[in-house]
Amino acid sequence: MTPIYFSDCLTAQLEFLGKTQDHGTLLVADEDDVIVAAAENAGDWLGPNAKEMLGRPWMALFPQIHPPSSLSSFEAIGLSGIHLHPVHINNRSLIMVRHRTGDHVVVEFEAESETNAFGRDRGAILAACLSQMGRTDSEQAAAECLMRFIAMVTGFDRVMLVQFLPNWHGKVIAETLKPGISGYLNHHFPANDIPENARRLYTRKLQRLIADAHAETIHILSTRPEPVDLTYAELRAVHPVHIQYMKNMNVITSFSVSIVIGDALWGLIPCHNLKSKHLSFADRQLCEHLSRIAGLHMSGLAQLRHAKERHTHLLMRRQLRQDIQTNGANGPTFQRQLQQIRETFVADGTWMRYQERDFFDGAVPNTHTRTTLLNWLATQTPEPVIARHELDDELKENEELRKTASGLLRIELNRNEFLILMRKEQSAQMEWAGVPQETANPNDPKAGLTPRTSFETWRQLVQGISAPWSASELESALRLRTSLNEVFEFLELEQQSLTDALTGLGNRNQLNRTLSGVITQYEQTGGRMAAVMIDLDDFKPVNDQYGHSIGDEVLIKLAQRMKALLRETDVLVRLGGDEFAIVLTRVRAVGDPERLADRLLNSISEPVLLDNGEQVTLTASVGAAIYPEHAQTATELLHHADLAMYAVKRKNRCGFELYDPTASYTASRNTPETPH
Known part of the structure; x- marks a missing residue:
């Protein structure tokens, strides 16, 4: 929870503070080009004092300034949408900039400066940045490239690249320093150093100059009750907390450039100078252009990275689906x-x-x-x-x-x-630029400024992250x-189609699938398997005497007994009524089916204790055939096992017979379905 002594800076609408910095002046005109607001220092820069300007038409005040017809009759030009005009007013050469905000036009004036981009041609810097930026292959590399060019343009003492982490802590991931200037590489800054209301402005206005931390701010006079929206104003003053923040860092002039990917704030390039330093509007605009170019390039890199990641995940999901459906x-x-x-x-x-x-x-x-x-x-x-x-x-x-x-x-x-x-x-030692806000002392006179009172390295063991x-x-x-x-x-759904509803065993579909699968495998690798057919003897009298519910109970219990005798790889199915079948997926010797049949017959012949206390005793007839000795296909294998089983039925029942290719069998009562 945010301490109350820090709440104003966190919640203030920073774009409506109604103040400007003193290194220029500001006017606001309505749709009819009438001045509706003016900074109190307008007279120092433009001649008539601010109060005299209010309510007067723009052309009456500045007939020598052309845009031709009106302030608002312009289209956005360039990357920033801000117009830059050199003008001569009150015997001074000034730079005039203007931009729309709702139904108003904000007009700002600063002193003209011949200084350009640290003594270099701005066009050459822009071209060099484009060239080097194009060779970067990650968002961080592109951001570091941008930081180096911002440092070149500004010539400030300390230029840092701060990346915002998921919790909005900022981490300094790169920096350039003048000799003798301390740095903050790998240090973290708490999220409230740049709270949400400030981050919102950084996302919309990509560069921001605070010319002098010791200068007085200028009030804006207005004829309207509603405050002027200074979101995109060059001269907008900042919250007093931020000014004190700069003083605590011994920073006099601060310039920041936002890095925005899409509409998300990726990071920030704060530039600090320990003495007052002028940065012309043209140089600030150049930095903004460089940032927009970097944002576009980083956006492309991020989209490419996301596309590669999505493709990797897509292949994983396809393989997963195929593996589970197949196996x-x-x-x-x-x-x-x-x-x-x-x-x-x-x-x-x-x-x-x-x-x-x-x-x-x-x-x-x-x-x-x-x-x-x-x-x-x-x-x-x-x-x-x-x-x-x-x-x-x-x-x-x-x-x-x-x-x-x-x-x-x-x-x-x-x-x-x-x-x-x-x-x-x-687990790691995290380096903070000062003590994080949880330990701030509310009695400290500087606590209203920041969650800490110094920027010296404070190390914290971070766990659980x-x-x-x-x-x-x-x-x-x-x-x-x-x-x-x-x-x-x-x-x-597939399992339901393969399952006998009464016993939970497989059904004839499962039998056909298993036989076909094993035979297909053994055609390639070699191997033996067997089909075993089981028919309970004299089961109909159980239903006639006790009813079908008791008959079902007997079938379920006998199915459980038979399944307990099988290996995990073998498959027991109920074909319907009192008929069952087993697929022995591995047969090592011809006698394996007979040995299993002996165990089955002994288990089946043990009395079945019913829930009503009565007992039922049954026997079974069992026949088997072996692949590949007795059949080459699943259909033949089932048919031959069925012939052997019915041979037992016609004899004395309660026994086993292995299919004999030389024997003469009478056709069985049922012909198994062809496997699919």
């Missing part, structure tokens, strides 16, 4: 894809919960700490994606969480499923959420 939502698939997701998002760990199972890759917290994390997430506002690069204070006390998940990106999936990406703590998530990563997180939900929904 299923299982441990090996998730292990591959979680690693790919982690690497694409430059995360240190991933944790996914799917169908009440947890899957991990990389460095993740222990079980207790994961529970702590989930409890905290449950208190947050429900959102599809929750991104944090700094832990809340109460979580920073958890060392395990701090080290493994100082940064987290939680992607909500369907129901109680989620994907969490984690980044490790980047990670690298922030980029805009591209947040965008990709939303797209990844959509992809995962779509593929999981597809798998769920």
Whole structure:
């Protein structure tokens, strides 16, 4: 919470303070070119005093100045939209600039200066900057190039490049210094040094000169009750807090250039001079032009970088979808894809919960700490994606969480499923230009100026902070959420089409798919597999005696018994009624199906205890055929296993037979469907 003694500077409408600096003067005209406001020092610069000018037409006051018909009859020209005119008034050579603001035209006058761009041709500087800027390949490199040219144009003692971090702290990432001038490289400045109201103006007005911290400000006289909007005025005075701020830094003249990408303030180039220094309007305009060029180039670089990142994430999502749809939502698939997701998002760990199972890759917290994390997430506002690069204070006390998940990106999936990406703590000593605001003393007479009273280096151990998530990563997180939900929904619908509704086993579709898949694989690699057909003997009397609900109960319990006898890779399906089939995906010896059949027959023949306390005892007939000895296709394999099973039925039942190619079989009752 902002201390009350600092609130005025944070909340003031800085563009409506109603004051100007004294290195020039200012007039405001309405749509009829009548002067409706004037700085009190207008008479010193223009002849008639300010009060005499109010209410008088522009042409009556300055007939010698041409724009031809009226002040407001001009179109915006150039990058800045500001007109620059040399004029001669009151025996002085002045530079006049004008710009629109709503229904008014603001006209400013400064002394003409022959000094141009630190003694160099401005056109040559602009061309050189364009050339060097074009060779930069990152936003920071372009910003540093801009800073060097701003330093060349201004010739100030200290020129810094400040980049705004996600929490609006500013970090000095580059600087140029005159001999004997101290610097602030790698130092952080608290966010309130340039509060939101000031940042808003820096985004709209790209360069700003404070000519002399010790000069008196000039009031604006006006015939209108509403204040004049000085957002784009060259002479607009700043808040007294900022003046005191400069004095505390021993800075007399300050000039700043904004770096804006799109409509976002990327950073700032503050220029400080320890003595009063004039910077002509033309040089300031040149710096603004350079900044706009840099902003356009940086915008292009950012778009290119984002495009590359988006393409990388797109390829990851396509591979993920294809892998899961081809190989299923299982441990090996998730292990591959979680690693790919982690690497694409430059995360240190991933944790996914799917169908009440947890899957991990990389460095993740222990079980207790994961529970702590989930409890905290449950208190947050429900959102599809929750991104944090700094832990809340109460979580920073958890060392395990701090080290493994100082940064987290939680992607909500369907129901109680989620994907969490984690980044490790980047513990470091942060250097501040003075003590941050939390430790400011409200009794200090300078505390109203700034959250601290000096700019000497103050070091702070920063914990519980990670690298922030980029805009591209947040965008990709939303797209990844959509992809995962779509593929999981597809798998769920597909699973329903492959599942027997009563027992939860696979159905005939699952049998055909499994057989076709294994045979296709073994055609390439070689191998044996077997189809085993199972038909319960005399099951109809169970339904007749006890009813279909009891019959269903018996089928479910026998299905569970049979499944318990199989390996994880084998597949048990219910074909319908009292018929089942098993795919033995690996057969090492011809006797493997018979050994399984013995276990199946023993298990099935054990009495089934019903929920009503009664018992049911059944037997089964089992037949099997082996690929490739007994068949070359899935259709043949099922047919031959079915023939063997019905051979048992026609004999004594409750037994097993392996298909014999030399035997003479009577056609089975059912012909299996052809696999797709």
